[in-house]
Amino acid sequence: MKVFLENPNFLINEFNEMAAIAQRKAYITVGIEIQKEEIETLKNYRDELNELKKEFVKRNLENEANLVYCINNSLLAVQYELQMLVNIKEDKMAEAWGNLVNAQVSYGTVVRNYPSEFQAPDGYMERLASYEKLLFPNLYFQSVGGVIRKSRCSICGESFSKCDHIKGKLYMGELCCHIITEMDLEEGSFVENPANKHCRVLTIKSAGKTIDILTLREQCTTDNSTLPKVRVMNKC
Amino acid sequence: METVVSADQFIFTERVVDLNKLFKQNNISAIHLGGDTELYQSRKDADIYLPTIFFSLSLISENPTIVSISLNVLSSYISDFLKGSFGRKTAHVDFYIETKEKGRMKKLSYKGDAEGLKELDKIIKAFK
Numbered sequence: 298m299k300v301f302l303e304n305p306n307f308l309i310n311e312f313n314e315m316a317a318i319a320q321r322k323a324y325i326t327v328g329i330e331i332q333k334e335e336i337e338t339l340k341n342y343r344d345e346l347n348e349l350k351k352e353f354v355k356r357n358l359e360n361e362a363n364l365v366y367c368i369n370n371s372l373l374a375v376q377y378e379l380q381m382l383v384n385i386k387e388d389k390m391a392e393a394w395g396n397l398v399n400a401q402v403s404y405g406t407v408v409r410n411y412p413s414e415f416q417a418p419d420g421y422m423e424r425l426a427s428y429e430k431l432l433f434p435n436l437y438f439q440s441v442g443g444v445i446r447k448s449r450c451s452i453c454g455e456s457f458s459k460c461d462h463i464k465g466k467l468y469m470g471e472l473c474c475h476i477i478t479e480m481d482l483e484e485g486s487f488v489e490n491p492a493n494k495h496c497r498v499l500t501i502k503s504a505g506k507t508i509d510i511l512t513l514r515e516q517c518t519t520d521n522s523t524l525p526k527v528r529v530m531n532k533c
Numbered sequence: 534m535e536t537v538v539s540a541d542q543f544i545f546t547e548r549v550v551d552l553n554k555l556f557k558q559n560n561i562s563a564i565h566l567g568g569d570t571e572l573y574q575s576r577k578d579a580d581i582y583l584p585t586i587f588f589s590l591s592l593i594s595e596n597p598t599i600v601s602i603s604l605n606v607l608s609s610y611i612s613d614f615l616k617g618s619f620g621r622k623t624a625h626v627d628f629y630i631e632t633k634e635k636g637r638m639k640k641l642s643y644k645g646d647a648e649g650l651k652e653l654d655k656i657i658k659a660f661k
Contacts, residue, residue, distance in 0.1 A: 445575050447571065
């Protein structure tokens with residue numbers, strides 16, 4: 298069992314209230330101005346959480362710092378969810394998809410690290426998965442493969458194979474990432490379940506027209522390539 | 534790659550880095566074929582490609598629990614990895630087991646979920 302020097306219940310109760318209020322506004326029917334206001338509220342509260350985490354780190358309270366990370370990233374996921382709904386209303390579909398993936402990634406790190414003594418918010422991951430099926434068409438993804446030549450640990454900066462930090466785990470409120478600094482690209486494949494859902498096919502060409510996969514609108518382009526366009530973003 | 538002519542040709546899946554650390558945390562000494570390397574194969578799809586694992590006859594005979602402990606480490610690693618994600622995802626791992634018959638090894642290829650790995654304990658031991 299993890300020992301908490303600070304009583305975490307106050308923080309958890311406050312988080313539950315914040316999350317409940319924000320989630321009540323995370324419906325497509327809720328006014329866009331109300332959702333935008335809630336996004337700002339969440340940002341401000343998360344700023345306060347970051348300050349609190351710094352205090353815990355200063356006092357070497359790792360479990361407390363990790364708990365703040367989990368609370369912060371849970372709220373960040375809701376913030377991304379609200380932003381996705383705002384994007385849809387503003388007809389910014391690519392951004393909406395990006396924010397849904399950001400929400401899934403943020404909350405994924407929470408699920409993998411939430412202290413077992415506390416109950417993680419139930420069913421939220423499924424809610425984020427449902428958006429994929431209900432709001433977006435079937436998408437095509439890509440995955441890259443290659444040989445990592447140089448990499449380092451985001452926690453200690455050492456070669457990732459030499460330190461003891463585990464990728465995806467929390468250390469003093471920070472997520473351990475494997476930072477690849479040099480890699481030989483070997484292949485790119487179309488996959489059903491990618492590691493990175495930002496890496497998706499953006500457009501297809503049909504009858505000489507370039508069509509946006511999300512909106513089905515024709516895109517103006519000077520590119521004569523017949524290959525589908527793919528967006529790639531870095532992920533740790 | 535089926536064969537290598539020098540140690541610098543060994544390229545392991547990047548998962549070997551995490552597993553080495555976890556084996557170490559569980560007091561299991563795992564040795565890399567070809568020694569230390571900084572080259573790792575990376576595949577950015579959602580499946581997990583684990584390194585090939587070799588159990589020597591002497592290891593299994595002298596420490597009968599080593600197989601189940603190792604499989605538990607692998608299984609926990611996969612479970613942790615899959616937490617917070619959805620969609621069909623599969624772990625891929627090959628085991629080589631040294632048999633009592635001199636110079637002979639048996640290969641076991643596994644493709645499945647985390648729970649199924651734990652069931653391999655008896656099969657691996659029966660292979661020796």
